[in-house]
Amino acid sequence: xxxxxxxxxxxxxxxxxxxxxxxxxxxxxxxxxxxxxxxxxxxxxxxxxxxxxxxxxxxxxxxxxxxxxxxxxxxxxxxxxxxxxxxxxxxxxxxxxxxxxxxxxxxxxxxxxxxxxxxxxxxxxxxxxxxxxxxxxxxxxxxxxxxxxxxxxxxxxxxxxxxxxxxxxxxxxxxxxxxxxxxxxxxxxxxxxxxxxxxxxxxxxxxxxxxxxxxxxxxxxxxxxxxxxxxxxxxxxxxxxxxxxxxxxxxxxxxxxxxxxxxxxxxxxxxxxxxxxxxxxxxxxxxxxxxxxxxxxxxxxxxxxxxxxxxxxxxxxxxxxxxxxxxxxxxxxxxxxxxxxxxxxxxxxxxxxxxxxxxxxxxxxxxxxxxxxxxxxxxxxxxxxxxxxxxxxxxxxxxxxxxxxxxxxxxxxxxxxxxxxxxxxxxxxxxxxxxxxxxxxxxxxxxxxxxxxxxxxxxxxxxxxxxxxxxxxxxxxxxxxxxxxxxxxxxxxxxxxxxxxxxxxxxxxxxxxxxxxxxxxxxxxxxxxxxxxxxxxxxxxxxxxxxxxxxxxxxxxxxxxxxxxxxx
Numbered sequence: 001x002x003x004x005x006x007x008x009x010x011x012x013x014x015x016x017x018x019x020x021x022x023x024x025x026x027x028x029x030x031x032x033x034x035x036x037x038x039x040x041x042x043x044x045x046x047x048x049x050x051x052x053x054x055x056x057x058x059x060x061x062x063x064x065x066x067x068x069x070x071x072x073x074x075x076x077x078x079x080x081x082x083x084x085x086x087x088x089x090x091x092x093x094x095x096x097x098x099x100x101x102x103x104x105x106x107x108x109x110x111x112x113x114x115x116x117x118x119x120x121x122x123x124x125x126x127x128x129x130x131x132x133x134x135x136x137x138x139x140x141x142x143x144x145x146x147x148x149x150x151x152x153x154x155x156x157x158x159x160x161x162x163x164x165x166x167x168x169x170x171x172x173x174x175x176x177x178x179x180x181x182x183x184x185x186x187x188x189x190x191x192x193x194x195x196x197x198x199x200x201x202x203x204x205x206x207x208x209x210x211x212x213x214x215x216x217x218x219x220x221x222x223x224x225x226x227x228x229x230x231x232x233x234x235x236x237x238x239x240x241x242x243x244x245x246x247x248x249x250x251x252x253x254x255x256x257x258x259x260x261x262x263x264x265x266x267x268x269x270x271x272x273x274x275x276x277x278x279x280x281x282x283x284x285x286x287x288x289x290x291x292x293x294x295x296x297x298x299x300x301x302x303x304x305x306x307x308x309x310x311x312x313x314x315x316x317x318x319x320x321x322x323x324x325x326x327x328x329x330x331x332x333x334x335x336x337x338x339x340x341x342x343x344x345x346x347x348x349x350x351x352x353x354x355x356x357x358x359x360x361x362x363x364x365x366x367x368x369x370x371x372x373x374x375x376x377x378x379x380x381x382x383x384x385x386x387x388x389x390x391x392x393x394x395x396x397x398x399x400x401x402x403x404x405x406x407x408x409x410x411x412x413x414x415x416x417x418x419x420x421x422x423x424x425x426x427x428x429x430x431x432x433x434x435x436x437x438x439x440x441x442x443x444x445x446x447x448x449x450x451x452x453x454x455x456x457x458x459x460x461x462x463x464x465x466x467x468x469x470x471x472x473x474x475x476x477x478x479x480x481x482x483x484x485x486x487x488x489x490x491x492x493x494x495x496x497x498x499x500x501x502x503x504x505x506x507x508x509x510x511x512x513x514x515x516x517x518x519x520x521x522x523x524x525x526x527x528x529x530x531x532x533x534x535x536x537x538x539x540x541x542x543x544x545x546x547x548x549x550x551x552x553x554x555x556x557x558x559x560x561x562x563x564x565x566x567x568x
Contacts, residue, residue, distance in 0.1 A: 044526050047071055049452045053257050060340065062449045063329075063472035063497050066557070067526060073451045074472060075497060076557035077343055080504075084560045090346040090507035095330055095499060096138075096372030096380040098365065099323030101312040102351035103481040104137050106324060108332040108339040113137055114348040116375065130374065134308045138351035139371055141306040141364040144313040147281035148289045148358030150192075151388040152185035157285055158390075185388060193283050200275035207268040210251060213244040214261050225260045228252040256475070282358045289356065297361050300394050310351035317481035319357060325488050326383050327351070328479030329496040330503065339485050340477055343500025343556070346507040350377055355384045362391035365427060369398035373405045378506050378514075381499040382427060383412040383492035389426040396437050399429055403438035408506075408514040410499040412491040413445045413461040417535030420463035428466065439515040442522070446473025446494040447553060455528070455544060458536025460491055462547040469522050470547070471497045471554045501556045509563045516566060524562040525552025 048071060054062060058072065065074035094114055104113045116136055118128035126133045149157075159182040163171070171179045218224050220234050220241070231249060236242040248261060255264050281287050290297060295305035312319050327349045332342035350372055354364040365382075372380050380402065389395070402409055414425045420443075424430065429441035445467045446457035457474045461467065473494030480486045498521060505517050512520070527545050534540045534547065545551030 044528050045530055047451070054449060056258075059449070059475060060477040063476060064341070064343070067451065067553075067555075071451060072449055073447050073455060073526075073553055074449075075343070075501060075553075076555050080557040080560055084557065085504070085508060088508065090504070091510045092346050092348060093344075093379065093503045093507045094348050094350055094375070094377040095344075095503050096350045096352060096368075096375075096377035097323060097327050097330070097496075098352045098354050098368045098372065098380060098382055099326050099384065100355045100357075101140070101310055101317075101320035101323045101353040102138075102327045102349065103311060103317055103320055103324040103479070104351060105311075106328075106479050106481070107483045108336070108479050108485075109324070109327055109349065111333050111336075112331045112342070112347055112349055114350040114375075130371075131303060132306075132308070132371070135375075136308060138308075138310045138353070139306055139368070140309050140312065140353040141368055142312070142353050142356055143293045143306050145289045145292050146312065146314065146319050146357055147277065147287070148356040148360075149284070149287060150282045151359040151386045151390065152188045153283060153285055154359075155182060155185040155388060155390065156189055181388075188388075189283065193279070196275050196278045196283060200272065200279065203268055203271045203275060206251075207265065207272060209247060210261065210265050210268060213247050214265065216241065216244045217248060217261075224262055277357060289358065290361075295363075297363050298391070300363055300366065300391070303367060310353050312353055320353075321480050321486075322383070322488075322492065323351070323353070323355070324481050325476075325478045325486070326381060326492060326496045328485075329476060329493060330381065330500045332479050339479060343497055344503040344507070347500070347503050350375060359386040359388075360384055362389055362394050362426075366391075366394035366398040369395070369402055369409070373402045373407050378407055379499050379502045380407060380409045381496050382409060383490075383495045385412060385414045385425045385427065387423065387425055392426055395427045396429070396431075399427070399441055400438045403440040403514065406514050407440060408502050408517050409441045410495050410502060411441060411443045412495040413443050413463075413467045415446075415459045415490045415492075416461060417459055417537075418461045420461050420466035422463075424466075425461065430466065434465070440518065442468045442498065442518045444468065444491060444495045444498050444554070445470040445548060446489070446491045447471060448474045453531065453533055453541070455530075455532045456534065456547065457489070457491075457494075458533065459489075460494075462534065464546055465549060467548040468518075469498070469525055469550045469552050469554050470494065471501075473497075498554050501554055501559055504556065505559060505563045508560065509567045511567055512563060517563075520559050520562050520566065521554055522550035522552060524558040525550060525554050526558070527552050 047067060062072050063074050064077035065072040066076040066079045067073050114137060119136055120127050121136050132139050163179050163182045231245060234245055236245050251264055293305055296302045311317060328342060330342055331344050331347035331349055332340050334341040334345050352368045352372055354360055354368040429436050429438055431437055445462050446460040447470050448454050448457050471494040473491050474489045475487045476489055476493040477485060477487050502517050531541045532544045534542050
């Protein structure tokens with residue numbers, strides 16, 4: 001589950017009980033403190049819709065804005081810092097980021113990276129006897145590998161010799177579940193391969209024509225960053241120029257407000273690269289990216305693999321954009337005059353590289369969770385996912401292990417606009433009969449910055465039973481490798497926003513346990529009785545409150561108020 005390349009209306013996955021609902025009455029933050037009023041949940045629907053575009057500054061920090069004062073469905077982060085925790089000191093909280101890797105040298109992250117106090121850097125020894133040599137800032141379970149198959153491709157390769165050409169009737173009873181999984185994987189592969197091949201061709205054609213038309217218009221106007229209005233004013237004396245104008249005018253319809261044709265061309269290039277990677281690596285049965293790692297992926301006891309390079313093997317750091325962006329959302333250094341502010345202060349990021357360009361291995365994720373837990377993290381962010389799993393029990397056992405150690409896991413719901421009550425995504429905290437295995441796992445869907453019918457991101461997965469809450473996930477500005485910053489989007493961006501909120505709760509109210517923090521995140525959020533578009537289908541409209549277990553949008557301001565009340 002990667003960030004999303006966005007061409008308007010088309011989302012491409014690049015490369016889830018303790019207390020009652022917060023009352024609308026006044027709640028005291030602490031004895032003798034001024035009265036703090038939480039946002040009245042039942043009055044949210046009276047807030048006027050914002051009918052003007054956000055400014056650049058607003059857009060870059062919209063996940064921190066307040067729905068009441070800004071009419072933007074952020075998490076009231078600025079409001080919380082300016083009132084509830086201003087001048088207060090909290091406890092340092094370690095947050096594990098299990099992802100593609102993190103640029104620990106980034107100017108906005110280098111001050112918040114976890115350092116193993118029990119390890120001596122560069123001596124080639126396992127000083128803390130945890131099984132990982134020189135794990136100074138975390139661990140890289142992928143070693144020097146970068147690209148991987150999708151899980152269903154691996155399933156096909158593994159079971160093709162056993163089941164190719166056979167029918168269900170010829171399969172022994174004990175093997176039928178395995179056989180049916182193979183058949184489902186095969187059908188998924190055939191569908192996805194055809195779709196990716198067709199989309200790659202389509203994007204290449206649009207990209208080629210965009211470049212040609214853009215050059216013609218640039219030559220005519222004398223500049224590259226022109227608006228649609230400027231485009232339509234071009235004097236098109238020839239039929240060829242008329243075609244260029246008409247084509248680009250149509251392309252403007254697929255762009256976000258404020259985007260230029262160069263932005264559009266960049267997105268198209270990323271789209272072509274994505275589909276190329278899909279065909280060359282993710283969907284290529286002949287490709288095996290794991291050979292350079294050297295372990296047995298079907299043996300959970302084979303643990304001596306990987307290395308301490310949490311930035312991965314690429315000196316250009318291109319493969320760690322996703323993890324770096326996630327880390328920045330959680331804890332980019334606040335108020336340092338650089339880039340952006342992360343949601344949480346008092347945080348150290350423990351970087352664990354376990355998510356390749358392709359589907360992650362269950363073994364890597366299970367061991368990564370255990371590694372992070374054993375090294376002191378109190379919150380884990382898991383912004384990845386897949387729809388097939390060969391060893392889900394290993395990951396579930398790791399989740400319950402984290403629960404036993406009081407660690408909260410914040411998980412991204414996924415980016416396919418799918419109802420997770422009907423289709424399972426991995427990892428999850430569900431048994432085969434639908435019951436929860438632990439109470440420390442919270443799954444987050446993505447919100448759009450437009451408050452109204454398009455509140456839910458058109459790509460976001462949802463589910464009354466299998467998604468717990470929603471948070472900002474569209475066009476999120478954060479850190480990317482080599483001291484850069486970009487907008488990315490996906491539930492991958494919504495989960496770390498909530499991980500940041502969870503870290504702040506655990507920083508200022510360390511006596512609260514992981515299940516309590518989870519329930520605070522769910523119960524203290526804001527809701528709306530309005531109907532919203534679901535899965536990006538304008539004809540599919542339903543109640544926002546019915547899209548998750550809580551029916552809420554995570555809100556830091558309200559969460560801290562509830563945490564204060566519960567901690568007394």
